Amino acid sequence: MAIQDDTTDPTSAGTTRQATLARVWADVLGVNRVGLDDDFFVLGGDSIMAIRAIVEAETRGVSVNLADLFERPTIRQLAPDADEAPHAVETPRSTQPVTQDLVSPDDAAKLPPTVERAYPATHLQQGLIFEAMLHDESLYHDVISRRITLPFDEGAMRRALEALSDRHEALRTSINVTDYSMALQLVGRSAVPPLRTTEARGRDAAEFLRADVAYASEPFELEHAPLLRVAVTVLSEHSFQLTYGFHHAIMDGWSENVFITELMSRYAAFRLGTRPAPADPLPDMVRFIERECEAVESPASREYWLARAADVPAVAEPTARSTDRHRLSVPIPPDMRERITAFGADTRVPTKSILLAAHLAARHAQYGGALPVTGLVSNGRLEEAGGDRMIGLFLNILPLAVPVVGDTVQFVRQVLQAERDAFWHRRFPYAEMTRLSGRPLVDTTFNYVHFRMERQLRSSGWLQGGSLEIYDKISFPLVVDAVQDPDSDELRLDFSADTAVWAPDQLRTIAALHSEMLERICRRQSSEPIPDAR
The missing domain is CATH 1.10.1200.10 (ACP-like)
Incomplete structure (x- = not known):
């Protein structure tokens, strides 16, 4: 190269x-x-x-x-400077003990002997739990179901779950919000996810699969680990359906990809009677908690988000809420994908930022030319060896408000710059932003999703194409996900809306606005302005 x-x-x-x-x-x-x-x-x-x-x-x-x-x-x-030869460095040591002073001595003294260690719950974890307690305990309880094309071996699956639980603290973690001076994550010494198996060979599996989803959807007691359960229905000698439910407080979307990839690689090894490949060490979760605490205490980050909050118009609180969702998926046609790529190459703007700009432009048009605001889902994983292989919740919501001024290229670049500015302060919790401003700052979120790790699972041949089913409930009235297929150039926009806030025809209008704004941006006519309204 x-x-x-x-x-x-x-x-x-x-x-x-x-x-x-x-x-x-x-x-x-x-x-x-x-x-x-x-x-x-x-x-x-x-x-x-x-x-x-x-x-x-x-x-x-x-x-x-x-x-x-x-x-x-x-x-x-x-690296604009004069030549500088690479210097020898040690591989980052991710397993060094962390000095833990985040839990008070009184709280530490109250920990039961079954707890290996404890540290504060993050602001986002507390927010998810509060929303569920306030509205519906099924909020932020995710269920995933996948068709696996391998023979099922219950012993191998149990060993794989045990191995993963030993490796990832999140799978042994409970969250206690009442018995200590602060909300704490309690890491158990042992907490293997329960596994329920059902035999459906030669029978109609639909009823069994519905039962698996219902089992995986049963509410968790947050004070008792693990916050994950697994069900398997054996479909044939060569396939089974793997369904698992977990609380979002212990696992974000990328972490779910880590979970299923590592689970299946270990399962495959144990089923064949071999030892899984040695796993690299992981960073200490406490370091992530420390980074968030440092951000909360940072005057620069506090001032930055206070200034951004002052720019954000008031968010109208819905008069009614529901945990039911309207869902709509809109594939982006191949010719449009090519134009997005060409526009990005010409303007040096990533695909994510182009899609985010189209989202903001759609909101601008939707609300008659008002300042568009959205909550950008941001990743805050540790920048250490193994940081991308941790299981946990490492997300934050960053409010972005970008005036729609100038031509399309100028606007897209302004969106990119807003992302870069916010990135320096990405660890300052959204919950703290809302506390300081005294109000919610966004009612919509945007997330760019590209789970490249899924490619490893698909290439193995174990995962049957088109078999993935996701059941989740979230509290934001409108959620927009731009989803990049890990194996191809395929791209789509997924819309999810609270049924008490948005009607199906309104969601279709919102989706159409996104397609229209993406079309306008990618015409590559830099002198064309973004429209004020539809």
Whole structure:
């Protein structure tokens, strides 16, 4: 792999430091060449891949900060200085003990002997639990069901679940919000997820699968780990349905991909009587809690979000709420995907930011030209070796309000800059923002989803295509997910709306506005303004 520069021979361009970064980026992103002015995110990178690139660069002697990578996403911007040979560094040690002073001595003294360790619940965990207690205990209880094309071995599955529980603290964690001076996460010494099995070979499996979903959907007692349960219905000698329910407070979407990938790799090994491949060590979860505490105490982050909150118009509280959802999925046609890619290459704007700009423009048009606001779902995983393999809840909601001014290219770049500005303060909890401002700041969220780890599972042949079923309940009135298929260029927009707030025809109108704004942006006519209203 050679670093590429438009003005010089690609085999001789760049300093040693730049060439090292180019090799790292090429390896992480799976591309053949990386130019000095190629944007990491336009090439297909995201926050998870950025963590991998930073860790790998560190092992090769080049230090890069994650926030710097978001602010200066080309090699020329990141490493503009004179040549600097990579220095030898130790691989980041993720298993060093962490000095734990986040739990008071009085609380520590009250911990039962079954608890291995404890640390504070995050603001987002507390928020999810509060919303469920206030509205419906089924909120933020996710159920996933997948068709697995392997013979079922109950002993191997139990061993795989036990191995995963030993590796990931989140799978042994309960959350207590009443018995201590603060809400605490309590990590049990042992808490293997329960497994229920059903035999349905030669019978109509539909009734059994409905029973599995009902079992996985049963409410959890948050004070008792694990907050995960598993059901299997054996369909034939060569396939079974794997259904599992978990509380969102212990597992976000990327973590679910980690869970199913590691579970099935261990299951496959145990079923064949072999030992799973050794797993790399994971960072300590306490470090994530410490980063959030530091953000809450940061004057710069507090002032930044107070200023952003002052710009955000008031959010109208719905007069009625429901946990039922209208859902609509809109595939983005191939020709539009090509135009998004071309627009991104021309303007050096990542696909995620183009889709976010279309979302904000749609909200601008929907509300008659008002300042568009959304809650951007942000990842706050640790920038350490293994940070991308942790199971837990590492998300935050970042309110973004971007005035729709100028032409389409200017607007899209303003959206990208707003993302970059917010990224420096991404760990400041949304719950703390709302507390400081005295009101909710968003009623809609936007999330760009690209679970590349799913590719590993699909390539194994174990996962039957089209068999994934997801059942979830969330509290935001409107949720928009831009979903990138991990195996192809396929892209779609998924809309989920509270049935008490939005009618089906209104959701269809919202979806149509998103398609229209995406079409306008990707016409590549920079002089064309975003419309004020439909």
